[in-house]
Amino acid sequence: MNKRVAVIGIGSSKFxxxxxxxxxxxxxxxVREALIDxxxxxxxxxxxxxxxxxxRGTEIYPAPPASEYSGLVGKSPIRVEAACATGSAAAxxxxxxxxxxxxxxxxxxxxxxxxxxxTSASLAIGGRGGNYLWEFHMYGTTFPTYYAxxxxxxxxxxxxxxxxxxxxxxxxxxxxxxxxxxxxxxxxTVEEVLKSRPISWPIKLLDxxxxxxGSSAAIFASEDAVRKLHAEPVWVKGIGYGSDTSSIASxxxxxxxxxxxxxxxxxxSSSHVSPTDVEYATVHDCFTIAEIMAYExxxxxxxxxxxxxxxxxxxxxxGKVAVNLFGGLKAKGHPLGATGLAMIYxxxxxxxxxxxxxxxxxxxxxxxxxxxxxTGHYAYVTVLGR
Numbered sequence: 436m437n438k439r440v441a442v443i444g445i446g447s448s449k450f451x452x453x454x455x456x457x458x459x460x461x462x463x464x465x466v467r468e469a470l471i472d473x474x475x476x477x478x479x480x481x482x483x484x485x486x487x488x489x490x491r492g493t494e495i496y497p498a499p500p501a502s503e504y505s506g507l508v509g510k511s512p513i514r515v516e517a518a519c520a521t522g523s524a525a526a527x528x529x530x531x532x533x534x535x536x537x538x539x540x541x542x543x544x545x546x547x548x549x550x551x552x553x554t555s556a557s558l559a560i561g562g563r564g565g566n567y568l569w570e571f572h573m574y575g576t577t578f579p580t581y582y583a584x585x586x587x588x589x590x591x592x593x594x595x596x597x598x599x600x601x602x603x604x605x606x607x608x609x610x611x612x613x614x615x616x617x618x619x620x621x622x623x624t625v626e627e628v629l630k631s632r633p634i635s636w637p638i639k640l641l642d643x644x645x646x647x648x649g650s651s652a653a654i655f656a657s658e659d660a661v662r663k664l665h666a667e668p669v670w671v672k673g674i675g676y677g678s679d680t681s682s683i684a685s686x687x688x689x690x691x692x693x694x695x696x697x698x699x700x701x702x703x704s705s706s707h708v709s710p711t712d713v714e715y716a717t718v719h720d721c722f723t724i725a726e727i728m729a730y731e732x733x734x735x736x737x738x739x740x741x742x743x744x745x746x747x748x749x750x751x752x753x754g755k756v757a758v759n760l761f762g763g764l765k766a767k768g769h770p771l772g773a774t775g776l777a778m779i780y781x782x783x784x785x786x787x788x789x790x791x792x793x794x795x796x797x798x799x800x801x802x803x804x805x806x807x808x809x810t811g812h813y814a815y816v817t818v819l820g821r
Contacts, residue, residue, distance in 0.1 A: 440533045441661050441668030442819065444473025444654035445780045450768030451618040452550045453648035458494050459504035462546045465650040465773075466505040469542065473654045473666065477506040480654070481538040485514045486525030486545040487772040494548075501546065510542075519721060520808030521545060522651060522775025523815035529655045530671055530817075539660040546650035547772040557646050579643060579722065581683060581810040583635040586724035588689040590637070593739035597637050600723035601628035602745040604641050604765055607720065610752075611762025613792045618647045618768030642723040647768030651776035653783070669783045672801075673706025673818040675699060679811050690739075692811035695719075695732040699805070702816040703734075710734030712801050713756055713818075715785050717778035719807040720763040729805055730758075733816070753796050760785070760793040775815065778804035786821040 446468030448461055456464075470476060485498040494500060502511035517524040522545030529543035549557065558577040589595045605625055611617035623641055631641040661668045677697030680686055686693065703709060710733060718729035730741035735756050749755040761767050761781045764774060782802035784790045800821040807814050 438534050438536060439658040440530050440655050440671040441658070441666070442653050442671065442779060442783050443656045443661060443664065443666040443668055444469040444475065445783050446470070446472060446652045447616055447777055447780045448650045449616045450647045450649035450770060450773075453548065454550075458497050458546065458548050459500055461548060461648060462501040462544060462650045463505050465546070465652040466542070466544060469652040469654050474664065475540070475654065479540055480507060480510050480542045482529070482532055482541045483507045483511040484525045484528045484532070484541065484543045485511055486516065486521040486543065486776070487514060488516055488518065488521055488547055497546070501544070505544075507542070517813045518808035519719070519769070519771050520775055520806045520813045520815055521772040522777065523804070523806040523817065524775070524813070526653060526655075526775055526779060526817065527674060527676065527815055529653075530674060533655050533657050539657040541655045542652060543655065543776060544650065544652045545773040545776040547770040548648045549646050549770055550648050554646065577635065578810070579635040579638045582722040582724055583638045584683070585689050585728065586637050586722070589724060589728065592690055595724075595727060595742050597629060598625060599727065599742035599745060600637070600642055601625045603720060603723040603726040604628045606745070606751065607759060607763040607765035610760045610793055611766030614761045614767060617762045617766055618645050619762070619766040638722055638724070644721045644764040644769040647770045649768055649770035649773045649777070651773040651780050653776050653779045667787065669786050669819050669821050671817065672708060672820045673702045673704070675701025675703070675705065675816045677701070677814045681812065683810055686811070691728050691732050692807060692814060694811050694814035695729065695805065695807055695816070698814040698816040699733050702803070702818050706818040708801060708818050712799060713803045714797050714799060715757050715782060715795050715802040716805060717763070717781050717803075718758055718805045720759060720765045721769060721807070723765065725807070726758070726763070733803070733805055752793060757795040760790065760795060775804065775806040778806055779817065779819070782819050786819060
């Protein structure tokens with residue numbers, strides 16, 4: 436990046452089934468909190484990037500009404516989409532707008548209201564995230580089915596078990612129970628996860644993230660703006676991206692995500708940070724096997740040994756690298772457009788030591804977000820530091 440970029444404001448709505456609001460009000464919840472957090476008003480925002488998948492519900496083109504309701508008319512010329520990584524695509528665009536010198540203060544917003552369609556329709560929509568013609572149309576693959584393929588292959592090659600995956604669910608629910616903005620705040624046991632309804636074996640209901648509504652926002656600023664505003668910055672130290680084939684049959688080995696590995700390598704290189712430097716991370720745990728693969732793709736564990744980090748408690752609060760202490764996608768919720776920015780919200784809260792009962796202990800104040808789109812079609816990794 437040419438110029439240093441910092442996060443100076445963050446906001447998030449409550450995630451869940453939000454029948455109490457429409458897309459406009461839902462978006463404003465996050466925008467309002469981010470503006471207050473940064474001590475700014477809409478007049479201070481020079482550019483607004485909106486991330487929304489916009490394939491659900493009543494608003495086919497949701498950016499204009501959401502922007503208007505939030506008082507950002509004239510500042511929102513772009514909406515981005517990268518499936519489940521849409522929020523990170525919005526952040527990536529905003530960060531680069533500041534780094535290039537185009538703008539000094541940029542707001543990124545991510546939102547989706549996913550509960551406006553029923554579960555079967557949602558599963559079908561998710562199944563179209565890859566190669567529609569050769570996978571969904573021919574074989575009827577759903578989103579859980581894709582990750583079931585990853586899970587069974589990981590189990591066959593490395594001996595990963597259903598119990599290992601269940602540990603990720605137990606951890607997510609434990610921490611979500613402490614997060615007032617989380618969708619699912621109930622604790623679960625390994626036995627309950629294993630006995631929950633099969634969705635696509637070995638993926639069960641309690642291995643799966645919920646269908647959620649929500650919004651998140653982050654305000655990015657140049658070093659000059661940080662100085663003028665006397666803001667308390669969390670710096671974007673590096674960012675990486677990756678992508679892969681639309682058809683997962685073309686990818687070869689199915690025990691990890693090449694896009695995520697590529698994104699991580701780029702982020703580590705640009706930030707001059709190594710996996711062992713990362714003290715806190717949010718990883719894309721849309722299904723429990725995804726969290727285990729993320730440990731390995733990010734270099735937190737050797738290939739095939741991601742589950743050991745869970746068994747040993749090394750990704751718990753104050754562990755070797757704390758992961759998803761707000762509940763992760765699995766229990767905090769996964770409104771696709773909001774997820775990537777919700778990850779930034781979480782890491783910034785942790786780095787500023789504002790995470791309350793789930794505050795992790797830092798030495799070097801290095802955090803990381805890992806956001807995957809589709810079934811590894813896109814990936815973004817962002818390194819943040821204080």
